[in-house]
Amino acid sequence: MAKAPPPPAEPTVTFWGAARTVTGSMHQLTTGNKTILLDCGLFQGKRSESYLRNRDFPFRTRDIDAVVLSHAHVDHCGNLPNLVRRGFAGPIYCTPATRALAAVMLGDAAKIQEEDANYLNHKRARHEPKITPLFDARDVFRTLTKMQAVRYGERFTLSKGIEVTFADAGHLLGSATVHLRLEGPNGERRVTFTGDVGRPGLPILRDPEPIPACDLLISESTYGGHTHEHxxxxxxxxxxxxxxxxxxxxxxxxxxxxxxxxxxxxxxxxxxxxxxxxxxxxxxxxxxxxxxxxxxxxxxxxxxxxxxxxxxxxxxxxxxxxxxxxxxxxxxxxxxxxxxxxxxxxxxxxxxxxxxxxxxxxxxxxxxxxxxxxxxxxxxxxxxxxxxxxxxxxxxxxxxxxxxxxxxxxxxxSSHADHGDMLRMLGPLAASTSRVRLVHGEPERATKLVDGLKEIGFADVSIPERGETVVV
The missing domain is CATH 3.40.50.10890 (Rossmann fold)
Structure with missing residues (x-):
């Protein structure tokens, strides 16, 4: 007798970037038979370390079905052309302003990749193999053709059982908080990825929109424990x-x-x-x-x-x-x-x-x-x-x-929310949000935000390690 197929697994999120650090935002959401990346940013730091971290993805790029992009800063979008170069063939969803800004950012990033490769090659011994840029202008062009713009508040179906809505994050022109509604084997699950949260009261952009209740909140923590000047x-x-x-x-x-x-x-x-x-x-x-x-x-x-x-x-x-x-x-x-x-x-x-x-x-x-x-x-x-x-x-x-x-x-x-801003924004969710995972923050900052969130009633708050997986 043939074995029955295993029951479908609950949705999971694996944290590959901006985990206990600020740059390189990248989180892998798996639900049913679909795998989605939330952001695909460049890790920034020492050139040699950054090159290796950015070059090699911790998953098969062809297995990624889609990317959902929060905004156009390079630590969130900058490694997309490398993802495309290495086999990603799916759509990239973002807001119209993010698509327009990404064209500017990624074109410049391609030039910097060439400059960094030349710099590293100059410092390498003659017998060592030459370093090639992570991507070039052709990869950027191919990336931009994959971008599909969706306006704030317009719910769209990414795939059967996966609905996505962008809300204004107030951080950068076109920046979005990503709300996902997933159909799992045990019912509906809601995941919110804040991207980078803006500061209320800053000029030019609208303030961040309120965040609704969810099962898993993936939140930035850049300025945990810090209070900005007015x-x-x-x-x-x-x-x-x-x-x-x-x-x-x-x-x-x-x-x-x-x-x-x-x-x-x-x-x-x-x-x-x-x-x-x-x-x-x-x-x-x-x-x-x-x-x-x-x-x-x-x-x-x-x-x-x-x-x-x-x-x-x-x-x-x-x-x-x-x-x-x-x-x-x-x-x-x-x-x-x-x-x-x-x-x-x-x-x-x-x-x-x-x-x-x-x-x-x-x-x-x-x-x-x-x-x-x-x-x-x-x-x-x-x-x-x-x-x-x-x-x-x-x-x-x-x-x-x-x-x-x-x-x-x-x-x-700073265009990032500070400690008090984050507590005021997330506080109303304390009784209705099951889990909070803090990313996009150095450990000291993220730890202070963990403490602050627990003080106002959040029970399950932690800072994931790189490669850690959480069940939604």
Missing amino acids: VDETADKLGEVVRRTIERGGRVIIPAFAVGRTQTVVYFLHQLISSGKLPPIPIFVDSPMANRATEVFRAHTECFDEETLALLNVHPDLFGEKHVRYVETVNESVKLNRREGPCVVISASGMCEAGRILHHLKHGLGDPRNTILIAGYQATDTLGRRLVEKRPEVRVLGRPCPVKAEVVVLNGL
Whole structure:
């Protein structure tokens, strides 16, 4: 007699990325005979470690049926072209703004992959095999053709027994919290993946939408235990930093993520100048990717909050006022380093690991008149983190560089919810959500959020290890 088939298994989630760290977001959801990835981001850190972690997937790429993407930051979407190169053939679901921003982000990521491979090959012994980039522009093109845009609030059927809805996460233009409804052998199961949660009250974007009850909540924990400054205080501090730098004849150099943070900083500077709190000062955005991303922001005003939409009626272009110049060519960028007089230079990458910001730091770090303004999270083992740690000397473009410029950290510009924001958002779910797994946070931060959630009534909260699986 033939054996009866085994009963269908309950849905499971395996945590492959952003587990006890911040970058490389990637979680594998298996339900019935379908396997779905929630995000497919790049792990960021030391080049050699990052290359190996990102190159090799811990599963057969051809077994993945679909990807559901929370937003367009590279630590969430940046390894998608590598997934496609290695055999993934399914659809990638995201919001319209995320699809548009991903085209910008992934094109730039392909260039950085080539630069990183060249750097590592230069350091390798002659007899060692050459390292190839993780992906190239052709892989990016193939990835973009797989992206299917779905608007906030529109429930769609990914496959039989799998329904997905995007809600506004308020973190980045197009960012989404992902709500999944799964039909398992023992009935319906609900999984929510927060992606990155934004801060209530930040300019430009709407606040994060409330999260409904679920069986498994996969939540970010970037700023567990930390309280951000109020947005207005941060804007005032930004003004103070720029003012005192102007007074000593220096320039403010701001490493900023090309997508999201650059537009927020430009918005704040525009408000400070318009209100008379800052004198008119030249502002240079020296990042072709940021320039392209700003065009995407202009095209997707459906993501803006009511205050920003009202301002648009008065100032039709919040990102292109007369004081802001968008630098495109390498020649213009080189001339900018030779420019005399105070100014603000905003350039990428935000963690100072690549891009034109490295040349601005090389020329600016040694001048005590200047200010390096750190306006975003800096991961371990990045140049940005070493600047935050106030090291007297850092290596820039392979050479030692003394740090004589003032280094100022403004965490209040973060687009991530802080500890209190997370507790207020998740608190109403304490009695109705079975399990919470915290990702996208360094262990110390995540542990503090675990403690905070348990104090307000959550029973099953933990921080998964990489490769750990939980049953929904």
